[in-house]
Amino acid sequence: MNQEEWLGLSLKHNFWTWSSQGSPDVIHVNRAEGVYFWDEMGKRFLDFNSMTMCVNIGHGNTRVQDAMIAQIRELTFAGPHMSTRARALLGQKLAEIMPDGIDHFLYTLGGADANENAVKLARDCTGKNKILTRYRSYHGATMGAMALTGDARRLHWEPSVMPGVVHFIDPYRYRSAFYRNMEGVTDVQFTQAYLDHLEEIIQCEGPQTIAGILLETVTGTNGIIIPPDGYLQGVRALCDKYKILVITDEVMCGFGRTGEMFAFEHWGIVPDIITMAKGITSGYAPLGAVAMRSEIAAYYKDRQFVGGLTYNGHPVSLAAALANINVIQEDHLVENAALRGEWLKQKLTALKAAHPCVGEVRSIGLFGAIELVKDRESRAPLTAFGKPLNATMKKVTAYLAENGIYIKNTGHMLLIIPPLIITDAQLEEGLAVIDAALQLADEDIALGQVE
Ligand SMILES: Cc1ncc(COP(=O)(O)O)c(C=O)c1O
Structure with missing residues (x-):
């Protein structure tokens, strides 16, 4: 069966948590290793959410x-x-x-x-x-x-x-x-x-x-x-x-x-x-x-x-x-989380400096958040918490998914929670895509186009 057929069969009989059943946000996963997983078509995702914030040691150990x-x-x-x-x-x-x-x-x-x-x-x-x-x-x-x-x-x-x-x-x-x-x-x-x-x-x-x-x-x-x-x-x-x-x-x-x-x-x-x-x-x-x-x-x-x-x-x-x-x-993963965490902190600070849509960044170890706002003065969240995402936030999350970054957002916050085995180069790979995604939000803000 190809990816579409597998997904079709999955959607036909299964009931999905935290989802409307008509449009669940489902990726058909086929294999996973280290900090990556792949769908049936071979598309690779960098797992910035440790699946459900849980795969601390990485996949396939x-x-x-x-x-x-x-x-x-x-x-x-x-x-x-x-x-x-x-x-x-x-x-x-x-x-x-x-x-x-x-x-x-x-x-x-x-x-x-x-x-x-x-x-x-x-x-x-x-x-x-x-x-x-x-x-x-x-x-x-x-x-x-x-x-x-x-x-x-x-x-x-x-x-x-x-x-x-x-x-x-x-x-x-x-x-x-x-x-x-x-x-x-x-x-x-x-x-x-x-x-x-x-x-x-x-x-x-x-x-x-x-x-x-x-x-x-x-x-x-x-x-x-x-x-x-x-x-x-x-x-x-x-x-x-x-x-x-x-x-x-x-x-x-x-x-x-x-x-x-x-x-x-x-x-x-x-x-x-x-x-x-x-x-x-x-x-x-x-x-x-x-x-x-x-x-x-x-x-x-x-x-x-x-x-x-x-x-x-x-x-x-x-x-x-x-x-x-x-x-x-x-494998000294606690130490790795602390070391990579220092590096992540610096990179997040740089993202904040570069993007007007970033109100605040926070992190401790490999546990980070980027808080997106409509403007820094009012600190109004880029999209309201608990409500469907607005067009700008949808654009940001779609860009991340299209470019192979698996990351979760709770409303206007992007959460960075990768496996603790991640290297600086792999973090860099993900943060470069986030950088480009944030540019889209900056553009909407500059054009006054945020709902
Ligand atoms: C802090 C915290 N407590 C409890 C839970 C619930 O855990 P579970 O989904 O395994 O029941 C979660 C799940 O995300 C959590 O983040």
Whole structure:
């Protein structure tokens, strides 16, 4: 069958997530290797999104493939209550790469259910109910995780999502709610304003009702929002003061993405619960995990944990995770993300200088965003978030796809999240196409043609 026939058959019987079924944005993928994948016609795409922000070690790694094949041959499946070699070894490996005291792991199928299980743990252990999360956050698409999600994706399902979630505002310098004009505002003042806001919410909601605060350590799909120094330390201190658990969502920013194995390491805090998925297997098999302090695991010594799914702890996923973490360590991919990340930062700064359509660039490790605006003065987003893309943004994204760059945008932000094995030359290859695409937006702006 040719590409059109394969695609036709795929579209005929399959239902697509996050898509209108009449016009899903589907690429028929045929093979993938390193930082590239190819369609049936042989067109090559440079994967600037690590597929779904998850293929941290790159595509087609034979060490992970071989570990999975060996696991399939040894023992393809065992129930969630069974011990397997893969389970024993992965628990040991995760304990090794976690801070001291975080030494128990609950396996899930992905990120959303990792977050929902984190909520269960926090509610059980504290005997409290409310969970605080931020407006600019995404924590997954199941009904509990949707409730935790702060951004507009939640609104579609309200009010039938999980009750008990209260949102607060995140420290987003470029669009600060508290400082419309940032001139003269120091980092310390800025950070403190957001911590004061959080403390007021804690007091208004009643600390005796709040089980946990759940944060993406570095906000992902809402635009790579990097917390200012002191912010996470401040959240930790507030949580200690009010006996609230700190839960960090490392689903997207974990496993080397930011230039540390886990993003919270940049700010020297130790959370109580850490959720992960995506980079834990680099997408080679579905898996998520909830890491918890030993005290939280100890709470359940004589109590049942009420939760679990048939495929929790699937041996093939656990074997994939173990091999994947070994690859990250053996190939020094965390270090590579940090080094290439410095280079990316310089290049993004140059793109900002060259293009009037770029309002701000942000990055940490290989986790970057280019925020596009109609004009730098008003900072109006080039296309409205949560609405269909306007003609200019469509032109930019179409140019990138036509020229073989696989990149995702959330509204007016282009996200740069390549595999951690990427080289400077490959980054350069992608950024040159982005440079040309941004020129199209500049032209529309100069002609006053942006809707
Ligand atoms: C920060 C964060 N948390 C949770 C999730 C949900 O993960 P999953 O899609 O594996 O359920 C995502 C997915 O993009 C995410 O980015």
